[in-house]
């Protein structure tokens with residue numbers, strides 16, 4: 025790892041070349057060091073401590089997504105303008121006799137007015153013909169000037185909605201932006217949006233969907249009329265983003281439509297009313313669904329995430345589908361109870377994914393995640409009903 | 415089975431889970447069950463791929479109860495699961511669905527008890543009549559079990575569920591016995607219910623052969639007689655017969671390995687692009703390849719085949735007794751533990767291109783690969799220079815142990831007038847950094863989902879036996895071989911090298 029006083033593209037490229045030829049010399053005869061690059065990953069933060077966590081995650085990703093990573097630590101409020109660059113190879117420990125796989129990371133540390141130079145450096149450092157992913161980890165990502173400067177080359181923007189400064193307001197904004205970029209309305213070149221909070225719901229979505237892979241249980245899905253979503257969030261009741269996204273997913277998948285002004289807030293619980301397509305009755309019949317969001321303040325050191333989900337059909341044959349996080353961390357108990365039948369339950373693994381896992385899940389996507397777009401659209405509608413911090 | 419219109423499935427990042435079902439394992443106290451099958455099922459549960467209500471019923475003679483059976487399986491999973499030691503809570507939930515039915519395969523009352531068990535599970539665990547019968551038994555038992563299942567009406571499910579049957583290898587020992595077994599199976603089950611397993615097809619790299627060939631535009635134009643000099647398919651094992659001597663001595667490498675695994679690999683490299691990636695389209699193309707292979711007549715075996723049997727030697731630093739000294743083996747055995755074959759696929763694409771197959775036990779390394787050797791370039795260009803020594807390009811698809819693809823090509827040595835072969839190496843392990851599922855996981859899941867693409871169809875098995883059987887007959891009719899003829903831990907008999915040398919070629923050094 026070398027520090028450079030002035031950041032110059034030529035110097036960075038020389039450093040990179042040297043890194044690779046050093047590794048090649050060390051490799052046994054006839055064995056190549058594999059330089060496998062699958063994408064350009066630009067990770068941007070304003071917080072030095074967070075930059076370390078991002079580097080960790082990038083290193084963990086070397087195996088599945090070896091990339092040219094450019095980590096930009098931007099501190100615009102620093103008094104002295106200053107720009108430093110470092111180069112490092114992220115190599116995996118390899119088994120004996122197997123070649124080493126390495127990715128490469130360039131760190132740009134910019135302070136004060138030098139922050140404005142960063143976009144041009146990044147543009148010069150991208151590996152051609154590979155996707156460009158921009159990971160923005162600060163609380164106000166869509167207002168970042170870097171996004172504006174890079175938008176013509178970026179294929180995917182990764183954010184974390186749960187960490188937004190104004191979660192519901194930003195969620196509404198993200199939903200609008202997503203709609204605009206996905207309709208191609210903004211420019212010729214559009215990017216996809218990924219949200220790590222959405223990614224963290226995957227296991228829960230899967231456990232929920234699995235109930236209804238079973239033919240006899242499927243008909244009950246259309247009859248659900250009450251949903252309770254309990255989750256932990258940083259900021260507790262003020263941060264319903266994860267719950268909104270989950271509710272948005274259920275609603276968009278099942279064609280539930282939020283009613284105007286039908287939101288009630290009681291203590292920490294938020295209740296939404298939606299209309300769902302009727303089953304087995306005349307076309308004009310209206311059926312209502314309520315969704316309760318029950319946020320729980322996440323204790324310090326506890327990973328936020330879903331705690332429990334309860335889907336019920338009360339009208340007619342009662343059917344209930346529960347997923348509950350267990351006392352032992354890392355598992356969830358799923359239980360389906362249909363009136364007149366034995367309840368069917370099982371324990372399933374349901375670990376809280378780490379940052380690298382969430383990123384990897386998003387990087388695996390080649391295109392827009394339509395399910396996310398749909399869920400986000402409804403989550404945005406629900407968030408707008410809340411009229412919080414608007 | 416059609417796709418369920420589960421609206422929550424849309425865009426989920428993980429594939430469908432099967433419907434709740436009961437897997438009935440015949441031969442449940444045996445080695446395969448605790449070493450492969452139940453570890454695979456546990457791993458599927460671990461990956462959240464099994465639904466609530468999923469159940470297992472084991473069937474064998476030992477007078478165990480549920481608790482004893484669960485303990486045996488737990489030990490097996492702890493020793494053999496790729497996800498490491500069992501997670502206690504997860505196991506407890508999984509084991510709740512495991513039951514044991516003692517009985518002999520020929521005892522009708524045991525099947526009546528089994529049927530009652532299954533009905534009870536359908537009600538209590540919501541398995542809805544869905545069943546997989548897995549025959550993990552000595553092959554002699556297959557016909558009896560199938561007949562009994564039919565006699566007890568277990569070949570069909572009550573209340574609209576599905577019933578499938580998985581049959582382990584070996585499927586027959588020659589063409590006639592394979593045909594007979596097919597008849598016995600199909601007298602009770604319909605072909606779409608039958609899943610003949612060849613665990614090689616469950617390996618990721620094997621599935622990747624098709625992806626590699628048909629999802630990349632640059633290889634297919636080279637994939638024929640104009641560009642390819644020959645193909646070598648190797649499946650080498652670095653073990654002796656271990657405690658399977660009694661079985662193996664009546665089988666041999668030709669029937670134990672070539673008839674199924676190597677023929678499947680050959681079919682996948684040589685086949686035409688299927689019209690779609692569905693079970694019958696893929697298998698239709700594989701059958702066409704098998705049918706296009708020129709038969710080796712019994713009197714031609716000396717020309718197109720070579721055999722060996724290992725003598726005492728040492729494997730991975732440990733002494734190994736000779737094959738004839740293994741338990742269960744006839745001291746004068748003529749059974750081959752090594753086979754080399756030269757086959758020709760007589761169709762438009764492959765006419766004249768030899769496919770060399772070899773498989774053996776007690777070889778130095780465990781390795782399976784398919785190597786496509788391309789024709790050498792006309793060397794006039796570099797003939798008068800120190801660069802005349804050009805090696806042909808080789809594309810090797812490695813199946814185990816390090817799954818991946820390598821391409822060998824010539825490159826100029828910097829600063830010197832010399833060409834040196836270099837290899838470009840792609841490995842799944844290091845490129846994707848995620849462990850591939852075990853073959854049995856994939857195959858069990860596919861069967862539960864009703865996808866038979868990776869299983870062998872009736873006509874495929876018979877087409878393969880119709881090639882293998884005349885070779886075997888030819889061997890029986892030829893003079894006794896000077897067995898043993900290779901040392902354990904070597905790359906096979908010298909006759910195998912001579913076999914290649916006659917064609918001016920050599921086996922790849924692996």
Ligand SMILES: NC(=O)c1ccc[n+]([C@@H]2O[C@H](COP(=O)([O-])OP(=O)(O)OC[C@H]3O[C@@H](n4cnc5c(N)ncnc54)[C@H](OP(=O)(O)O)[C@@H]3O)[C@@H](O)[C@H]2O)c1
Nearest residue numbers: 441442443444445446474475476518519550551553582583
């Ligand atoms: N093991 C492997 O790695 C492997 C690999 C590929 C294919 N296979 C195939 O898988 C099959 C099973 O192999 P395996 O190694 O597991 O065999 P195994 O260890 O010999 O087990 C045979 C099983 O069959 C049961 N059995 C035998 N006769 C019976 C009868 N009359 N009634 C009831 N149960 C009976 C035995 O139970 P009891 O002793 O309790 O009666 C035992 O559970 C074979 O077809 C083999 O070729 C095995």
